[in-house]
Amino acid sequence: FACRGAACYRLPGPRGPLCVFRNQLPRRNDTYPEEPPPEEPPPDTTAVLPHRLRGGAALCRVCGCLGPRVCGRCHRAAYCGPEHQVLDWRRGHRRSCGQHAAGGDSADAIPEHNEFLFPEYEILIEPEEPESPSDSSVDPDDEQGAVDTPKGLKEQEELRATGSAGKACQSLDEETLEAMAKHETEEDKVFQMFKERVAAEPEQIIRYCRGGEGPIWVSGENTPEEKHIPNCSCGAKRIFEFQIMPQLLNHLQVDSLGESIDWGTLVVYTCAENCGDGNEYLEEFIWKQDFSAGSS
Known part of the structure; x- marks a missing residue:
């Protein structure tokens, strides 16, 4: 669960405005079908509204919880209770209800005015191909490999030519300069390793x-x-289970003028013993890491 407010992502603390819960359903349950959905050809590239994934139990159009209540007019839009049905009616379902009754696809779409749900997508899971030594362009033993790029060398030459490097460093002692240089070098190496690792599948979200x-x-x-x-x-103990990549932000439709929600990566740790009987939601631990100021 994530807050939509961009300001909340600047709050201190490792978790940020995020919560993660674990629920382990048996294969036979009251929410999802026992068998996976059939394989279908990929849809065309025509722009469409983000749809809920078909199959399984009906979900509330407002909050995404189980929706045993349906609209009495179109009999397609589902809700968890009367409060969310009234809310959705006031905020747009009144105008589109006739389309639902006529069999339009908009009943399965997440409403544009929805303030709770992000768009839903099918996630394709593939194993990561092992990296061969020739795939890496940075020698891990070369501490300068991540920073002595042509761009970096060019900037250093320009600084020397203008004399600005000497002026900028006059107020800093040698020990401070060495510490700053080492920190920047390590940061560049970490971020460069991240970019190289995801380069094989740049669209990966998890x-x-x-x-x-x-x-x-x-x-x-x-x-x-x-x-x-x-x-x-x-x-x-809790152990690492999965991480959410920054590429997911491109699909959440949260961009706005001025500011937007943001993260570098979200890392989820879960119970090593898989405790719980499957009938409850158990909160686990999430760690939010942002990009450093010098990452580019």
Whole structure:
């Protein structure tokens, strides 16, 4: 669950305005069909409204919870209760209800005025191809590999030519300069490794590897240590399960003039023992990391 307000993402704290919950349903349950949906050819590229995924239980058009109540006029729009049905009626369903009754597709679309739900998409899961040594353009043993790029060298030459480098450094002692240079070098290396790792599949929105290889970070800053990850309420340790990539922001339709919600990566840690009986939602731990100021 994520707040839509951009200002909330600037608040201090590792979690930000985000919560993550775990629910483990058995294959036979009252919410989703036992068998996966049939394979269908990819849709055409014509722009359409973002639709809910078909199949399974009817969900409320306002909040996405189970929707046992349906509109008495079109018998297609589902709601969790009368409050959200009235809210949706006032905010747009009144005008589109006739289209639903006539069999239009808009009944399955998330309303544009919806203030709760993001668009839903099918997620295609594929294993990551192992990286060969020749795929990497940066030598991990070369500490300058991530920063001594042609652009960086050109900027250094320009600074030397104008003398601005010397003027800018006059007020800083040598020890401070060395510390700053080392920090910038490490930051560039971390971000360069992130870019190279995702370059093979630049559209990826989730990386899943429960209990295996850890996340790939976008920055060397604000990375958690083991002591920062709280244990589950059952007492078991939490382990890395998946991370959400910044590319997902391109699909959430949250851009606005002036500001928008943002993150570098969201990393989710869950109970190593999978506690719970499957009939409840258990809160897990999420860590929000932003891009460093120097990442580009």
